[in-house]
Amino acid sequence: MAEPIKVVVTGAAGQIAYSLIYQLAKGDVFGANQPIILHLLDIPNMMGTLEGVVMEIEDLALPLVRGVVATADPAAAFNGVEAAFMVGSMPRRQGMERKDLLSANVKIFKDQGEALDKYAKKTVKVLVVGNPANTNALICSKYAPSIPKENFSAMTRLDQNRAQAHVAAKLGVPVDHVKNVIIWGNHSSTQFPDVKHATAQINSATLPVYDAYKDTEYLKNDFVKTIQTRGAAVIAARKMSSAMSAAKAAGDHMKDIWQGTKPGEWVSMAVLSDGSYGVPKDVMFSFPVQIQNKEWKIVQGLELDDFSKSKLKITADELVEEKEEALSICNN
Numbered sequence: 001m002a003e004p005i006k007v008v009v010t011g012a013a014g015q016i017a018y019s020l021i022y023q024l025a026k027g028d029v030f031g032a033n034q035p036i037i038l039h040l041l042d043i044p045n046m047m048g049t050l051e052g053v054v055m056e057i058e059d060l061a062l063p064l065v066r067g068v069v070a071t072a073d074p075a076a077a078f079n080g081v082e083a084a085f086m087v088g089s090m091p092r093r094q095g096m097e098r099k100d101l102l103s104a105n106v107k108i109f110k111d112q113g114e115a116l117d118k119y120a121k122k123t124v125k126v127l128v129v130g131n132p133a134n135t136n137a138l139i140c141s142k143y144a145p146s147i148p149k150e151n152f153s154a155m156t157r158l159d160q161n162r163a164q165a166h167v168a169a170k171l172g173v174p175v176d177h178v179k180n181v182i183i184w185g186n187h188s189s190t191q192f193p194d195v196k197h198a199t200a201q202i203n204s205a206t207l208p209v210y211d212a213y214k215d216t217e218y219l220k221n222d223f224v225k226t227i228q229t230r231g232a233a234v235i236a237a238r239k240m241s242s243a244m245s246a247a248k249a250a251g252d253h254m255k256d257i258w259q260g261t262k263p264g265e266w267v268s269m270a271v272l273s274d275g276s277y278g279v280p281k282d283v284m285f286s287f288p289v290q291i292q293n294k295e296w297k298i299v300q301g302l303e304l305d306d307f308s309k310s311k312l313k314i315t316a317d318e319l320v321e322e323k324e325e326a327l328s329i330c331n332n
C-alpha cells in the first residue's frame with residue numbers, strides 16, 4: 001500500500017463536497033490502493049456543519065481514509081496537499097449567469113491561490129469547480145506563481161458527461177458506447193458542445209455520431225442549446241444547482257489526471273490556452289486533452305468547419321472579457 005497523500009476539498013460543508021468526499025474516501029479517484037488524508041476547508045460559520053461531515057466520514061468506516069483535518073484556516077488546509085478540489089464559493093441562483101458570480105467569488109481564488117503557493121506541494125494538481133470556473137482557475141494560478149500553470153484546470157467534465165449521456169439516450173446505447181464528445185471554451189452558456197468527432201458503438205459497429213443521428217440541424221442547434229443550459233434547467237427544477245452530478249464529474253476529472261486517459265480517447269478540461277485552434281493565449285479554455293503521467297496534452301489536428309470556428313470565437317471572446325473583469329476586481 002502506498003503512503004497516504006493529502007487531498008484538500010474547499011467548500012467542504014457544501015453540497016458538492018458532500019457527494020465528492022464519499023467518492024474520494026472509497027478510492028474511486030486516486031485508486032483502491034491509495035490511502036488519503038482529507039483536508040476539509042470551509043469558512044468559520046460552517047465549522048459546526050463541517051463537524052457533522054467529519055462524523056459521517058468516520059462512520060463510513062472506510063480503510064483508505066487515514067486522517068481528516070477540518071479547518072477554516074487555509075494554511076492548515078493547503079499544507080502539503082498533492083491534489084486540490086477548489087469547490088468553496090457561492091453558487092448561482094435562478095436567473096443568474098455564472099459570470100454574475102465573478103465579483104463574489106474571484107477574490108476567494110486569488111486568496112486561495114496565494115495559500116496554495118505558500119503551503120501546497122509544488123506538484124499539486126488543482127481542479128477549480130467554483131464558478132465562474134475557468135476564470136477562477138486562471139486567477140488561482142496567477143496568484144500561485146511557484147506552481148506550474150499546467151497544474152491548474154477548471155471543470156467542464158460535467159458538460160461533457162451531460163453531452164455524452166444525452167447522445168447515448170437519443171441513440172439508445174449505454175453511455176460508455178459514446179466516445180470523444182468535446183466541450184470547447186467556457187463553462188457557461190457560450191460553451192460549444194461538439195460531437196463532430198465523437199463516435200457511438202451501435203450493436204457491433206462504431207459510427208460517427210453525426211452519421212448515427214442523421215440530423216445535423218439538431219446537433220448544431222437544439223443539442224448545443226440543451227447542453228449549454230442544462231445547469232440552469234437543474235436549478236429551475238431543484239432550486240439549487242447541480243451537486244451530485246458535479247461531484248461525480250469532479251471525481252472523473254481528477255481520476256483522469258491521476259490515472260491517465262484511455263488510448264484513443266480524450267476528455268475535456270479547461271486548461272491554459274497555448275493558442276491551439278486559434279484560441280487566444282492565457283485564458284483557461286476547455287479543449288480535448290489526453291493525459292499520461294499526470295500531464296495533459298491538447299489533442300491537435302481536429303478539423304473545424306466555419307460553424308465550429310464561429311462557436312469557438314464566441315466562447316473565447318467571453319473568456320477574454322471575464323479575464324479583464326477578474327483582473328480589475330483583483331487589482332482593486
Ligand SMILES: NC(=O)C1=CN([C@@H]2O[C@H](COP(=O)(O)OP(=O)(O)OC[C@H]3O[C@@H](n4cnc5c(N)ncnc54)[C@H](O)[C@@H]3O)[C@@H](O)[C@H]2O)C=CC1
Nearest residue numbers: 011013014015016042088089090091129130131155158246
Ligand atoms: N464547474 C462546474 O461544472 C460546476 C460548478 N459549480 C459551482 O461550485 C460551487 C459550489 O457549489 P455548491 O457546493 O453547490 O455550493 P454550496 O453553497 O452548497 O457550498 C459551497 C461551500 O463553500 C463554502 N465557502 C464559501 N466561501 C469559502 C471560502 N472562502 N473558503 C472555503 N469555503 C468557502 C460555503 O461556506 C459552502 O459551505 C459554486 O460556485 C457552483 O456554482 C456547481 C456545479 C457545477
Ligand SMILES: O=C([O-])CC(=O)C(=O)O
Nearest residue numbers: 092131158231232241242
Ligand atoms: O449551473 C450552475 O450554476 C451550476 C453549474 O455550473 C452546472 O450545473 O453546470
